[in-house]
Amino acid sequence: MxxxxxxxxxxxxxxxxxxxxxxxxxxxxxxxxxxxxxxxxxxxxxxxxxxxxxxxxxxxxxxxxxxFKNAMAGLPMGxxxxxxxxxxxxxxxxxxxxxxxxxxxxxxxxxxxxxxxxxxxxxxxxxATRTSHVCGLPADEGDAGGDPGPFTAYGIYLGITAAVAHKLGKDSVDGVRIAVQGCGSVGGGVARLLAKDGAKLILADINADAAQALAAETGGEVASVDEIMAVECDVLSPNALGAVLNDETIPALNCAIVAGGANNQLARPHHGQQLHDRGILYAPDYVINAGGIINVGWEYLYAQKGEDCDVSAVNARIAEIPGRLQSIWQKSEAEGRPSNEVADAMARELIGRG
The missing domain is CATH 3.40.50.10860 (Leucine Dehydrogenase, chain A, domain 1)
Incomplete structure (x- = not known):
């Protein structure tokens, strides 16, 4: 090593x-x-x-x-x-x-x-039996905490609707074809929220049975894990592991938008430029997927003061994600720079490394 x-x-x-x-x-x-x-x-x-x-x-x-995620989410955490x-x-x-x-x-x-x-x-x-420096613990109804997955999914859902409005000029995802890679806690949550709004879903997961079950629940189609990155769609939403946007996959993309919750979707930073050159709107992953850390971060910060954090306050902070994405996309377009570079520069400034 x-x-x-x-x-x-x-x-x-x-x-x-x-x-x-x-x-x-x-x-x-x-x-x-x-x-x-x-x-x-x-x-x-x-x-x-x-x-x-x-x-x-x-x-x-x-x-x-x-x-970068915590800084862009407005959390007082490193x-x-x-x-x-x-x-x-x-x-x-x-x-x-x-x-x-x-x-x-x-x-x-x-x-x-x-x-x-x-x-x-x-x-x-x-x-938590050995340290107090842990969050995501069971929470009473109405309080922040617990499984961060649904909060992450909610933020991604809001980010996708913002991307559709920005790129496609539509005020709803009704009828929009969205390919969801990963049908676990986050991807499944995103798919269910989109389906309620009438999106047409194409689903893929390494667990084919999970993808099939989610498709039956949401009225979606199923694609294989080998097909999903190149399927014809309006939005590709990667919600599995990272590095899925690379030299092999980017030329094969058949979408207008990439917006999903997987961490480190770009294999390397220059792949953001490749998306930009192709005219594909990219939602920087650590901005759109911040809902989970917003939930558990505020849970921890309030707990340090001996207080509970109301879930409505968490959701209000998650609702700020689309506005952050819009500011990144607008700056990207004004400066002719890829959105990942714009977001990275903003985040570095916030953590004192600008």
Missing amino acids: PALWNEADWDEHERVEIIHDRNSGLTAIIALHSTHLGPGAGGTRFWHYAEPDMAVRDALRLSRGMS GGKAVVVLDKDGTKTTEMLHAFGDAVEAMGGQYVTAEDVGASVADMVAV
Whole structure:
């Protein structure tokens, strides 16, 4: 594995911890990108990586993305992320969760964790037995917290409607063809909200049965995971893993808009220029998918004061996502720059790295 500072995604991270707990078998990485605005907040991804350097790169990219996401969402929090490296069988034990909680606690409040891919609310409850620096915990009805997935989905839904208005000049997604890649908690939530508004859905998931079930529920069509990136549609909404926009997929896109919740959709920053050159409107992922961190971030910040945060206040903050996207797109068009570059510049200014 190359030195961390030689990684393309190093970006002057403040702190990177590599943890191995022999007793539980835990191997994890906690990457802290910036604490300029507050404690670095970002979920924990539980995943099997074929090579160790893949886990490091994921942690670095995701933590930088959280710095940008939290800043653009108006949260007084910095950016951090953790990955827990699982074996091929995806083994995850209570002992591992407790050891991870100890590792978070050892960060002294600089890092605040929550759910991400492969993590559940129950996992965060186990982590919370060893540290208070965790959010996404069970919440009473009407309070912020719990599963961030539905809040993420709501923000993406609002962002897609804004993109359709901006690019297609339509005040509704009724009749708009939207290809949704990923039918899990976030993608499924997005699809259901769009279906209520009359969107025509094309759905794909690595779990073909999940895609078929969601299609039956929403009246959508099913495409294979190999077909979805090139299917003819108005909007492509990637809601699975990252790096799906790359040298191979971008030339094959058959859409006017890319707007989805997957983190790090652009394999590399220059792929934003390729989308821009093709006239495809791109919603920077860390802006459109901020609903989840807005929910759990404010849950944590209020909890630190011994207070509950009302879910209506969270939804009001999520409702600001379309306006942020509009300001990015307008600046992109005025300056002739891709939207990802515009968003990155805005975020860097906010975290003191402009």
